[in-house]
Amino acid sequence: MLRITKIITLFVFVTVSSSAVLAQKETSFTLASPNSEIQVEVNIGKNITWTVSNRSHQVISPSRIAMTLENGEELGTTPKVRDSEKKEINTTIDAINYKKDIIEDHYNQLILKFNKNYGLIFRAYDSGVAYRFTTNRKKEFTIASEEVNFNFPEDHMIYIPYANDPANDVYQISFENLYQHIPLSEINKDTIAFAPVLVELPNGMKAAITEADLESYPGMFLKAGDNDFSLKGEFAGYPLEEEQGGHNGLQSFVTKRADYIAKTSGSRSFPWRVVIISNEDKELLNNDMIYKLASAPRIDDTSWIEPGKVTWDWWNDWNISGVDFKAGINTETYKYYTDFAAENGIENILLDEGWAPKGEILNTIPDIDLDEIISYAGSKGVGVWLWSGYLPLAQNMDEALATYSEMGVKGLKVDFMNRDDQKMVDFYYEISRKAAEHQLMLDFHGSYKPTGLQRTYPNVVNFEGVRGLENTKWSNTDFPLYDTRVPYIRMLAGPMDYTPGAMINASKDNFRAIHSAPMSQGTRVHQLALYVLYEAPFNMLADNPTNYKDEPESTAFIASVPTTFDETVALDGKVGEYAAIARRKHDIWYVGAITNWDARDLEIDLSFLPEGDYEAVIFKDGVNADKEATDYKREVINVKSGEQLNVHLANGGGWAARIYPAQ
Template sequence: MKKQIVILLTALLITSLSYSEALKLQSPGKNLEIEVEVTDYVSWSLFMDGEKVMGPSTISLTLEREGVLGRDTRVRRVTRQSENQIINTPVYRKSEVINHYNQMTVELRDGLGIVFRVYDDGAAYRLTTSFRRDIVILDEEVNMVFPTHEKAWVPYIVPREFDPYSTSFESTYDLLTLDEVVADSLIIMPLLVEAGKNRKIVITEVDLEDYPGMFLTVNNERTGYSARFAPYPLAEERGGHNNLQSIVTKRAEYIAKSEGRRNFPWRAVAVSNKDVELLDNDLVARLASPNRIGDLSWIKPGKVAWDWWNYLNIYNVDFRAGVNTETYKYYIDFAAEYGIEYVILDEGWSEQESLLQIKPYIDLEGIIKHAKDRGVGIILWAGWLPLNQEMDEVMRVYSAMGVAGYKIDFMDRDDQPVVNFYYKVAEMAAKYQQLVNFHGSYKPTGLQFTYPNVITFEGVYGLENVKWTDYLDMPEYDVTIPFIRALAGPMDYTPGAMINSNRWNWRAMHATPMSQGTRCHQLAMYIVYESPLSMMADNPTHYKREHESTRFIASIPTVFDQTVALDGVLGEYVAIARRNGKNWYVGAMTNWDEREITIDFSFLGEGEYDAVIFRDGINADRNGQDYVREVKRVDKGTTMTVNMSTGGGWAASIKRR
């Protein structure tokens, strides 16, 4: 990613043994300010428009040999820096990101450095150390204290019974005050806090490398949240889903072993005065380490026909449907007919013990040739433990065979070795020019910018859950995650259901699943949700029956040049416009409440456009599959009233005349 950089750098040497006044750092627009105090401990506070919204929050790092850094220390030096740059982001929801910030590095006499960075829409800090020998990290103190905490959208961890730090990272949100948060519970990030006056603060982390991921828990004083990290695994055994996972049976007293000279992950907060501002926040893109793989021209985003969600339950064919060669050739023919770039072979194509042992009823070479002849790529599902055991050979063999990439599943951990596994996969897949889709994964933390072949992540309570859940508020969740989970990065929600139901008729079904909400709610997801590799989850037989909807889905790009957040209220509704080339795409979704909103088309350029619109039909509240397709002429002066049914949506493809 080429960068155009303008840098102003100044340094200030602090020589006194103590520093009684706070060190201050303002954002470029001066609306945000960080204050750092170094007394008996180090703390920082964040101000919005002159009012404290976070802090004082203490910071320290506890090492096995060196002790607690950030306690009873003094400032050695403060360095300030300002930077304004453009980062090229070709596999993203926009082609360029403006990276304009002010930065302050505080170096302490005990060897700890803290880099503070502030933007107009967020702030972050990271620790640094410069020891010559390796270090053992016992703990990192991260606190997020809120003077005003009205409520938070809390995604509790759902732990596996064999290890409290093992989870799929798929959770719905509980809307809670601090007093209502369960003590000692683990919370998945991103976490959103409403900090008074409708101000929203989203907590996440960026540049997570060679280090465990961070969970949050309510602090003892109930003034905010503190960090918890999965301890380093000392003993593991094979188990879990289909024996594909490595189950931790013993953990250490420390969280990481590391080189002594390093940068630690960014502790980041995105801020907004209006909910809609969170829909297009680029904090993660700005903080992530830059592209390490160079040329990206071989990376091909797109749609993928997926077999697992629909249980390979095709019909009106003359062969037995299932995990077999004939079925996959049918999926490939469907993909080729509609211009869908990929087909995934989910679990079952290989033996459980080894990805190099192909099931006898799968002619993988024949499937790949059939796909190649039709311009379709093949992606293989992989359990993480078998892949980890044979990674180099698996990628070498299947790259030579023509496999485009992997969907890697069931890591269900974010301790240091598993985080390192992500980087190992990303680097090796890039070597073989293959894509990676992480499922059973923690939230994105910027790896998708460092290795852009890592094209999407799960880490979301997606459509797959309707196959078994008793949760009845998917439409509300669907219009919550664009403000919270999506801020961290792409999410493989796996939309595209063609059987659509209202709240009263919906049932969890495994073989013929249905969505909660309307058809147009599903169509809008392909615009509202960012995922450069976007699944089409339903049955090809259903898609062929629903030709209009399928053509529309297939026509929507998965990466964009520009994003405009049009409107939205957290948990209520969302409306987003995205541009790819000269064409625009607009998606809107609502919760279970019927809703009327106004779309302002002022984002369009000059001239007239034809908008192909899918809107909820008059009976969509009774039958979620009811929709209307219409074509209207629009220009930048157009405003349009959009009516969405209960659990409804609205989607448009807009092309210049």
Template sequence: MNAKYGSILMLLLASSTLLNAQKSKSYDLKSPDGNISLHLEAADKLQWSVMHKGQSIIIPSAISLQLESGEVLGDKARIVSAPMQKANATIQAINYKKTSIPDQYNQLTLNCKGDYGVIFRVYNDAVAYRFFTRRKGELVIKAEEAMINFTDDHKAFIPIQWDYRGGQNFNSSFEALYHEIKLSQFPKDSLAFLPLLVDVGQNKKVVLLEADLEDYPGMYVDLNQTGKGFKGVYAPYPLEAQLGGSGGMNLIPSKRADYIAKTTGTRSFPWRALAISEQDKDLLNNDIVQKLAAPSRIADVSWIEAGQAAWDWWSSRTISHVDFKAGNNTQTYKYYIDFAAANHVKYIVIDAGWSDRMDLLKINPALNLQEIVDYGKLKNVGVVIWAYWYAVSQGMDKAFPVYAKMGVKGFKIDFIDRDDQVVVKSLYDIAKLAADNKLLVDYHGAFKPTGLQRTYPNVIGYEGVKGLENFKWANEDQPRYTVSIPFIRMMAGPMDYTSGAFRNVNQANFRPINNLPMAKGTRCNQLAQFVVFEAPFQMLSDNPTTYIKEQECTDFMTKIPATFDETVALDGKVAEYVALARRKGDTWFVGAMTNWTPRELTLDFSFLPSGNYEAEVFKDGLNADRDGTDYKKEVLTISSGAKVPVQLSGGGGWVARIKKVN
């Protein structure tokens, strides 16, 4: 090649590079307080990155939606407009940990050629984005690209899917302890579900979440090719399914499509969110999922009441000192109602066995459900009944009106165990029909909440957590887990952990028992969970006989509300300990818990308005390390601003009910 042609070629290459560079567009968006910076690059790929106070949190990470046609929304995006807006509003919350939520953010919307776009929001404690489309007809989503690239091989708390229902991937109870591992140690051929937490250094934690998940599959993550980040993975759309799995009552897809969703062409897709904290305790009072959720679709919410529920399943209806045979029968549930009424508990739950598993209208002849419900009305105690998701999905059109007319207050719906598009849509459909019939819903055996509880506030419970039921069969480090989930799983919303076990033991004395199960840790740890854990439908897991024998603790436990007007995070470290305060009316409740490490905390009561207060306190007894049931009750005088030392036994707790005296 001679010099003349070489120069021409170099000029053409330079012009091409310049042309490509001109096609790339970048955008920047900051949080209202200026601490979080979001940077976007729109070129061949649409990539986002995040900084917090100058520290790089997320390095360029690609996002896109691939359609069945082959079109990729986000690749080579041609930006038509990029308007910015600010929001500073207040959300009035229903059955939540606070009554009002400040909703302040800055937003950038990329409107792209092709009738689609992406919305980005930056809050003072979180970053989120979502795709939207404005097209006619139907869209088939082949795949979604959601990369989250971190700067280093950080330590993380990751719930790895393990209990494959029916032996199939994407079928799970969504219950797992956290793998506390480096990102690069993510197990091969595994998936993790959200939320999960990453320690990004400088005391900062990042929690990955999704919100407003409607008519779309939930997001799992796998390690991406960088070895220092995640990629989104989604259950393919189910084409055929068969009963199988746990007890033969899971609906297990036997054939899946090569796409993840078939949906309307004009819609918004789920939010992908990162919550960022400088102190672990800040995660205890983060509202990002509530902020991103769709507003309530129920005009009249006056009939929706949160509350505690006496529950039969955990202790296998094992009651004693009664003149009838305990079991799945009318006398047993009247006894539960009597207990609930005497202790001002709003509900009882009738768990599995009251009806045919497949046909909700076939009631077990051993009990008279109408008589039980009517007896509950006389005692001002509502009755909630359990059902398999499959039976509900097949029979709710007939069953919901029947049981609503009977006076049943709601359904606890179990063994959902999937989060593909079909199931996610089903949970919205169930919530809507239940609301139409003024029925409450508690989703058990379900994936994590993503805001449905705001959109349909009659959904007052969610499992998606490795709850107390596991003590019936597993010997695991639950005390560490119970001081991990408030910073991770509870970020997504309420969790039906089913607290309240009164057979409390240390690790050496624990053994799995089915009918009268034990719980690891102390009595005061269990009591503190009623304050720490967010649960608008709060189960009392143990049986009435046990609670009556321990009336002093029962009286305290049943005075703790299921929802609150205000929450204040006091102290905490992920997997180590947690302490927070919640207010209902003019009464404050404070709960603190630790893992197996005994420790002393100093709680700062500056959150109290000025004045003097009386605190009814339950704390670990001096011998709680040997006998978990050992506790001490005392009454303290506390003034606003007081610094109170709190001693926690291994697996222990401390809990207080505080009223102003002058």
């Protein structure tokens, strides 16, 4: 539902005759953001190029825009402008299951229409710019390639996550790779990377590159461009042949790709090419551009969609203790998880991999009585989610969705897609639509980054596409460093299924990757703060119920943090160093801050609080947390709006608070 508060529309039409176009060497169009700080210039000559500046500093130097069809026709070569239209939009969006309830949607827009029935739309926001192709043709057509360029005027530093070894199908990846922090000129020219990427500009400015409203089209990868300091888009060819394989045969591997990227309807809009621009790093912690650019909701009734938290079994290897049954993938274990969830106000339990025979979706293993688990959980007010590998679900989609919806399942965690070619993107939309018809929610694991699908289909409540806590089971990745990068980069695209909540915490020297009894890097409070800091409408508790029962204070805080909010305030931060965010649900505020492996002192400004007296339940790193990462201190203090709280974060540490009106 769109609530309109104010619309200011200025139409400027320019109609150019054919003879005038032929005589015209170059035409230039300009577009400014509402605050006039960001400027876009579009030049129409032999080609179409765009240039972007922020506060008079060039962000994107002239970069060509084009699309080539399979028949050799090039949209964007010798273009002839038929007409143009400018307008200003100032309205609001009622967000669903988001980090705020109302989004201010204010932008200026330029629409260019060309001969040959295609067009370009440009938008300028105060926080960035975007453009997209449109076509208005009667017949379907095939796209051979799209030329997307982001040229930079200097050799800036970039945070870039490379894809896999190009000796294999480079487009088949988990989208979990780490960020390389390198100059643009040193980007590996023999591979590709996935978005978002983040470019450092002068004077503390940043530019993030990604896409939005990706539908029936391949996702955009990025690679070294033709210039020394540039990036260009790369797109997976359409899958022609596939074979079953991968983990337990749950994946579909492309063995032959077409020399085209998409077959598409003749009249449509294509994905947005997005540059998010910040003047301070903390602005990236509270950016709404992808949600704004996404298509409007296609579900009329969203009252049944209830995101929340969920107990998770796989990361902790079902390692509950103190019970008189053998813990594992069985009915008794999931009843135990259900009891824990009910006792602590956790809305859901998840049956992860193993509840169904390998490669199947419509049967259960003998030790699982799914009807009994669902009935028992329902009696406790707890929802049941099921994990599924991609291929079995894709092969049995209609029957599986109908069966589990009728049984009372609340949602599905879908895993191992590991692609974003056009065929896979179509799968996301198909299952989102059909799941909504059966009132089932979805969590996409093994997925590409979000591009706004969660707005279009609000029953989609989370995405992975991030190197989450599960990797601590086998990897020595520097997680506190990664944890302080992803809120500024990956989280720009949308929610992250990072799965925090470890109760066994380790300092840098004490950490070991252990598969069956895993631990986190950094402090206990670092884990607690992630529930506030990371956007996740469907948020997991990674550890096992026994460990949570042994840590009631930490568990109570985790349980108290909502997964969607009414307001978000970015407090402070620097990419790769630290981040601090405040979020409000009704009249209660939640604050989370984390640091990398460097201890630091922060000042938390409470000016976001309305006037009045408040109590704050605070979790902070203990005095010995630098060596014993589980060490923390909980305290309750009185606070007021405008106060400054001096906060110390230990190595790999954190700080978390729940602030509510004093009684």
